Amino acid sequence: MRLGVVVPIGRAGWPEGPVPVCREAEDGGLDMVWLQGDLEGDSPAEGLSACAYVAACTSTIRLAARAGVGPHPVLIAEQAAVVDNVSNGRLHLVLDGSNHADDVLAETAEVVLAATAPRPFHHRGAHWVIPADGHGAEPEAKLAVTPKPAQPELPIWLIGAGSVEAGRRFGLSHVVAEDVLSPDAAQIWTRTEELLGLATRRLRRPAVRELRCSAGAGFDTGELTTMLRAEADTWGLDLVLLHMPAGLDAESRLHVVRRLASLVRPHLQMQELPEAIRSYWQRELGAELSE
């Protein structure tokens, strides 16, 4: 299983900014940082601009940008392409349908897929016509969005209203949100398998999960590992983004990342590890990394 952390960057972001945690996560071998703005606000492109900023300060960790739908999807595709290039192909674009009718996410996904593909395209939908009816001497019949992302297939995930249906329609992963429980996720993915068959295998199964800390940066690494394994067994969770609780200070956040890297991630790389090594780690590293 892959492991990442959610990094808030809106008004409710962390005072030290996103970079320290992103660097710690990269250094510790975590797989992804997920940057998102204030979900209540009207700030769809915050995640993408924050990813561009973080890209300059990191070199290998994958960057997920949560981008709200609503703005012209070609502009979303263009910004995503720039972020993918500045990060040398590290972007996961997460389109968020929250606060909009289901069909807005579906149409946005359709356009972004076309706009990031290598061929010029045209589109007529309920919300957008691309290119619009032409002005000028020689209006173009099809639009070529440039530059293209660095990755030949930009990973696009969906979350929020309409994400499950749009995901099935376009063969994209939907992200199991924090408030969707394991049994519901299992139902969703079972239905997706029925509909898509073997093609489901190429879809990652990501989820956002809350990391529950007691005082300071303390959390039970064994309990977390067991919970994540259970979700993996129940519905195939294969990439988890952990959301740290509010109220931690900057140093505690770094400590949480170090504990995830040393005390959780190793347990999630195989189906089962010998009990002896688990107790050895607990003795040696548990004390070193205790809160």
Place this chain on the structure above:
Amino acid sequence: MRSTARRPAPHAGLYRRLREDARLAETLGFHSLWFAEHHFWYDGWCPAPLTAAAYALGATSELRVGTGVHLLPLWDVATERSVIDTVIRLAGERLELGVGLGYRDDEYNGLAVLRGRRGRLMDAALDELVEHWSHEGSGPPIMVGGFSEAAIRRAGTRGLGIFLPFSLSSQKLRTTLDAYREQLAVAGRSPGRIAMLKYAWATDGSSCELELAQRAIAASAREYSGAWFPLRGRLGFNAPELLEKQLRLAVDNAFIGEPQHIAEQIAELDAAGVDVVVLQVTRDDLALDHRRNMEILAEGALPAVQPR
């Protein structure tokens, strides 16, 4: 960040070079680094200058980074406002916002914005941004691109700065700044930042290097002037004599020569009232070494024009 027919390159590599260029500009003591915006062109011209600016800000700690210019009427202003707030929150107050209307029909068609409404859209967007930042914290310095009467009025009546193109002669610069000051006076506003774009190429003073620089600047302007500019209703490449005239304008108004000479030309702009001279030291299709150019300009011209 253009992969042109003349100088093809991978985009990811061009952006990596940008990070190094931004750090070099900071080390050399330049005031700022600027990004233009165009859409839907074969060379991958950066369509999202604020996104590129966020990256350059992430790579540096002191350097200011600006858009020169961001085509605001093509974008959703509420989104852009929140992006700018986010960038300032991440990078500190190092962002400069030059905005412009753009002129390519294909860009307006692609994003379903009526070109005929671009002035009104710009007015509404500027009002919203100014209003937002008058209530909530400080926004970036805003400069309105262009030198038409409408552009100068747009800036002057709101007390915003202006972002002038390279093609203004010194005579035209004077009359434009007079008109701007008149608008400010009528509106009872104090001036914003006055920025001006200039091609700049340092040479050893020899006629051979002069000719090389002139040829390269003409070549770099030829492609987009030829393919995009409507010259009396025709594309530049279909109106060769008008295109040559346009290129002459680029070459004649460029700063080419020994660093001392360029410093004097910058000082003239300074005396006329220009606050920021944005030197176009690189174009991706310019077959000259832009880093060497930056170093020579920093060593020979910067000390004479700014107290650092």
